[in-house]
Amino acid sequence: xxxxxxxxxxxxxxxxxxxxxxxxxxxxxxxxxxxxxxxxxxxxxxxxxxxxxxxxxxxxxxxxxxxxxxxxxxxxxxxxxxxxxxxxxxxxxxxxxxxxxxxxxxxxxxxxxxxxxxxxxxxxxxxxxxxxxxxxxxxxxxxxxxxxxxxxxxxxxxxxxxxxxxxxxxxxxxxxxxxxxxxxxxxxxxxxxxxxxxxxxxxxxxxxxxxxxxxxxxxxxxxxxxxxxxxxxxxxxxxxxxxxxxxxxxxxxxxxxxxxxxxxxxxxxxxxxxxxxxxxxxxxxxxxxxxxxxxxxxxxxxxxxxxxxxxxxxxxxxxxxxxxxxxxxxxxxxxxxxxxxxxxxxxxxxxxxxxxxxxxxxxxxxxxxxxxxxxxxxxxxxxxxxxxxxxxxxxxxxxxxxxxxxxxxxxxxxxxxxxxxxxxxxxxxxxxxxxxxxxxxxxxxxxxxxxxxxxxxxxxxxxxxxxxxxxxxxxxxxxxxxxxxxxxxxxxxxxxxx
Amino acid sequence: xxxxxxxxxxxxxxxxxxxxxxxxxxxxxxxxxxxxxxxxxxxxxxxxxxxxxxxxxxxxxxxxxxxxxxxxxxxxxxxxxxxxxxxxxxxxxxxxxxxxxxxxxxxxxxxxxxxxxxxxxxxxxxxxxxxxxxxxxxxxxxxxxxxxxxxxxxxxxxxxxxxxxxxxxxxxxxxxxxxxxxxxxxxxxxxxxxxxxxxxxxxxxxxxxxxxxxxxxxxxxxxxxxxxxxxxxxxxxxxxxxxxxxxxxxxxxxxxxxxxxxxxxxxxxxxxxxxxxxxxxxxxxxxxxxxxxxxxxxxxxxxxxxxxxxxxxxxxxxxxxxxxxxxxxxxxxxxxxxxxxxxxxxxxxxxxxxxxxxxxxxxxxxxxxxxxxxxxxxxxxxxxxxxxxxxxxxxxxxxxxxxxxxxxxxxxxxxxxxxxxxxxxxxxxxxxxxxxxxxxxxxx
Numbered sequence: 001x002x003x004x005x006x007x008x009x010x011x012x013x014x015x016x017x018x019x020x021x022x023x024x025x026x027x028x029x030x031x032x033x034x035x036x037x038x039x040x041x042x043x044x045x046x047x048x049x050x051x052x053x054x055x056x057x058x059x060x061x062x063x064x065x066x067x068x069x070x071x072x073x074x075x076x077x078x079x080x081x082x083x084x085x086x087x088x089x090x091x092x093x094x095x096x097x098x099x100x101x102x103x104x105x106x107x108x109x110x111x112x113x114x115x116x117x118x119x120x121x122x123x124x125x126x127x128x129x130x131x132x133x134x135x136x137x138x139x140x141x142x143x144x145x146x147x148x149x150x151x152x153x154x155x156x157x158x159x160x161x162x163x164x165x166x167x168x169x170x171x172x173x174x175x176x177x178x179x180x181x182x183x184x185x186x187x188x189x190x191x192x193x194x195x196x197x198x199x200x201x202x203x204x205x206x207x208x209x210x211x212x213x214x215x216x217x218x219x220x221x222x223x224x225x226x227x228x229x230x231x232x233x234x235x236x237x238x239x240x241x242x243x244x245x246x247x248x249x250x251x252x253x254x255x256x257x258x259x260x261x262x263x264x265x266x267x268x269x270x271x272x273x274x275x276x277x278x279x280x281x282x283x284x285x286x287x288x289x290x291x292x293x294x295x296x297x298x299x300x301x302x303x304x305x306x307x308x309x310x311x312x313x314x315x316x317x318x319x320x321x322x323x324x325x326x327x328x329x330x331x332x333x334x335x336x337x338x339x340x341x342x343x344x345x346x347x348x349x350x351x352x353x354x355x356x357x358x359x360x361x362x363x364x365x366x367x368x369x370x371x372x373x374x375x376x377x378x379x380x381x382x383x384x385x386x387x388x389x390x391x392x393x394x395x396x397x398x399x400x401x402x403x404x405x406x407x408x409x410x411x412x413x414x415x416x417x418x419x420x421x422x423x424x425x426x427x428x429x430x431x432x433x434x435x436x437x438x439x440x441x442x443x444x445x446x447x448x449x450x451x452x453x454x455x456x457x458x459x460x461x462x463x464x465x466x467x468x469x470x471x472x473x474x475x476x477x478x479x480x481x482x483x484x485x486x487x488x489x490x491x492x493x494x495x496x497x498x
Numbered sequence: 499x500x501x502x503x504x505x506x507x508x509x510x511x512x513x514x515x516x517x518x519x520x521x522x523x524x525x526x527x528x529x530x531x532x533x534x535x536x537x538x539x540x541x542x543x544x545x546x547x548x549x550x551x552x553x554x555x556x557x558x559x560x561x562x563x564x565x566x567x568x569x570x571x572x573x574x575x576x577x578x579x580x581x582x583x584x585x586x587x588x589x590x591x592x593x594x595x596x597x598x599x600x601x602x603x604x605x606x607x608x609x610x611x612x613x614x615x616x617x618x619x620x621x622x623x624x625x626x627x628x629x630x631x632x633x634x635x636x637x638x639x640x641x642x643x644x645x646x647x648x649x650x651x652x653x654x655x656x657x658x659x660x661x662x663x664x665x666x667x668x669x670x671x672x673x674x675x676x677x678x679x680x681x682x683x684x685x686x687x688x689x690x691x692x693x694x695x696x697x698x699x700x701x702x703x704x705x706x707x708x709x710x711x712x713x714x715x716x717x718x719x720x721x722x723x724x725x726x727x728x729x730x731x732x733x734x735x736x737x738x739x740x741x742x743x744x745x746x747x748x749x750x751x752x753x754x755x756x757x758x759x760x761x762x763x764x765x766x767x768x769x770x771x772x773x774x775x776x777x778x779x780x781x782x783x784x785x786x787x788x789x790x791x792x793x794x795x796x797x798x799x800x801x802x803x804x805x806x807x808x809x810x811x812x813x814x815x816x817x818x819x820x821x822x823x824x825x826x827x828x829x830x831x832x833x834x835x836x837x838x839x840x841x842x843x844x845x846x847x848x849x850x851x852x853x854x855x856x857x858x859x860x861x862x863x864x865x866x867x868x869x870x871x872x873x874x875x876x877x878x879x880x881x882x883x884x885x886x887x888x889x890x891x892x893x894x895x896x897x898x899x900x901x902x903x904x905x906x907x908x909x910x911x912x913x914x915x916x917x918x919x920x921x922x923x924x925x926x927x928x929x930x931x932x933x934x935x936x937x938x939x940x941x942x
Contacts, residue, residue, distance in 0.1 A: 306827055330829040344827055347820035349887040358817055358828040361810045368809050412828070 008071030010035045010197045011166055016065035018051055025051040029223045031216055033166060033197040038188060040212035041201050044241055044431030048221040049201055053168045057089035058082035088159030089168040094151050098144035102126060102137055106158045129157040133187050149180040166197035173202055177291040185211055205234055219243055242433050250464025251439050255446035257467060258282030262420045262451060264303060267312030272298040274475040280451040285442060287466030288455045290496045295475040296455045297339055300422045304336040305329040330359055333419040337409055337426055345409040348398035352390055353379050355397050356412045382411035403434030421445060422453045439465060459489040471495035518881055518896045525900060529907035530650035538622030539644035541571040545578030547644040548619045558587035560616035563608060565594045565601045565624045572621055579619045602629040617642050651910055659789060665902040666791035669895055671850040672876045673802045674843030676894040679877050681839050682819040682886025683746040687753035688847035688873055691728040692866025693761040695851030699724030700770035700861020714776045725848035731757055732844020736837030761863040770861040781857030791853050803891045815839060820887025876901055879929040
């Protein structure tokens, strides 16, 4: 496969340093990737993973350190330079133009033009690329109509069309269903076989042990260790990432479970939610799971009044609620921690304190005027109790790490003192330490008699934290698991696939 | 990883808060230097100096005529000079504030009465009049005036008040526009609403009242009618945007056309002139030497600042502009906030129309042409982001003044209108560029 014998690793980054005003993002980080190797880059949010891959992608220039490919130093001064050096980076946010088709996106900016673009040629070359990946992606529809998984495949195909020798993937599985993840892994195996090196970033530990050959861990911008994946245990990896030992990944403390509080009957909305009925009891964490697109988020949005329902009844503590908007739901004592905190949970350009106060203005104002002292002290209580790391309360929400953003969203709902809290993927994209804190918080809430509905795609989390589990498939509830302690992931998957 | 970045944050905050003020101060300083000129002596100080010089030169038994022009500082010159001369025992035979012909007649009269004139106490301008040489016994050589002072024309109090007075109308309308832009909208209809309000109020006063004889009560009702119609225009904008989902740009563009047409139809394309004195008082008169529109502007800015920074409504407006979906899911009545914001913007444009027509003394359907662009420019220069969610009320005030100062300064320096447009275009571009760079600095 390789004609010349070359012992140098495919990629060698040594002693990379990068600082932003006021923060040392990377200090002396080194990393080595071989041909056909899958390297998992691990670390908590803010550990420097994103900065490191951005230096690889040519988006950031390191302050110091060298990057060599096949032993030859390269200068990755721009994204174009990175591609020319053979590095393809697939960021979490895809860079596809929604109105263009898959193949138009793949060749965007590199059209072979005479007078006109040779469309037929581009289309057939795109088809060859997808064939090489062993997947089937509709070629002629606008990218916005493709599923997330298909869009990701377009990104991968785009990178391959540029003859990359290594591929960096930032949380590629975050928005994929289990089946799609399996397919992605098959593709990664195929790419490995073709000698392409892969740097894989994920917060899902199961995946890492499944796919990675070696694991490199960063913490606070420093390299803390690497090892072959086969020689590391889950526990060791967590401890390396967090820098301390976490005894129990899921610190579930069962609260006393009481009467039914939220009762939902016959909830319907088009084809996404079909005749769903269930109840949540006092002190209970109800896990709601299923494949992405099963209708879980759509269901809770109906309960929260974010979307309008075609039919159905929602009652809290025996009283039927007339919920037509999120405002109604909040007043009735229901709150929703949305799945996507950046687009739905926070006003990123405003400060964290304003975000905290937004649903709570009624309590924090008098005669329409904000009581700023009251607001400040209320928020600082949460800053302490949730250990939100912010320099001051006027910090813009945009400038916080994922975990801290999630805590700000939590604070705003805790101040509401809602009776039913709906958490949609509460720990997605959040590091291990913050996850643990959020689990603890859920324990506290149930101990105080609150009811929680937790949507999660991570089965270990669902099994670890729920008192009862509902599984959805195609808008319907297809299964209920009451004995969580003896349930297995396979059992849930069976119900989810139905 | 960006959370431990206090320093640049603080700088950004400083630039945010004071950058524009600094720009305004620099502009004021620059135009002050550029328009530094010898100013003809007048006013109270010049009056005292002239009186002292005359007493020193001619003694206290002399007879003097005091002459000045018609400008406001000339009045204080006359008063001070006369008082000081009489206090020293000098006979002040005549005190003239007026045109050269008035002064000539007064001197003739004094001479006919048999007095001799030892000296003429004059302002710098009046001393250059050529009337004195007509009288053998007087002559220009008898004129005494204070030495000219070196002072920037730009920084003369009349000029500053003039700038403030001209800016007030834009600044008042810009309050509403700032609120609209903070909610990530735009309102192109304000210029036409200015005309609609002016015409509606004038027509009401003409038809329901008795033209110039209309009492204050009906006049106030007329103003409310003008503003009310514009507020309704704002409600219409808001409802179209929130209920029917028509983009603000299109909705308000349509409103801009419709309101202008309505103003022309209502007025039969004529300027309505017969307005009572109580009406022209609003925009034309001054209180304690400060023009009324400036007073109104200051009060409205104070109120608007409190509304946007301290009230629930203000919080909601910023949240809606920053992320309407997150705001909705936090229980913010997004649609209601947007309707209120457009209504306020319409009402303030209506108020602007009342002030403008009151200043000009007529309800003209051509009022407010292109005002929307000047107002949007003031908001943008003031640091409010067209993306929504960011911006300050006082920033807009500063922005309006930056534009007004540049215009006024260029006028004083005799820069032509076409060149002025080019400069103002560049200023708007620069302001947005600064905003973009700031954004790039904080976004990661």
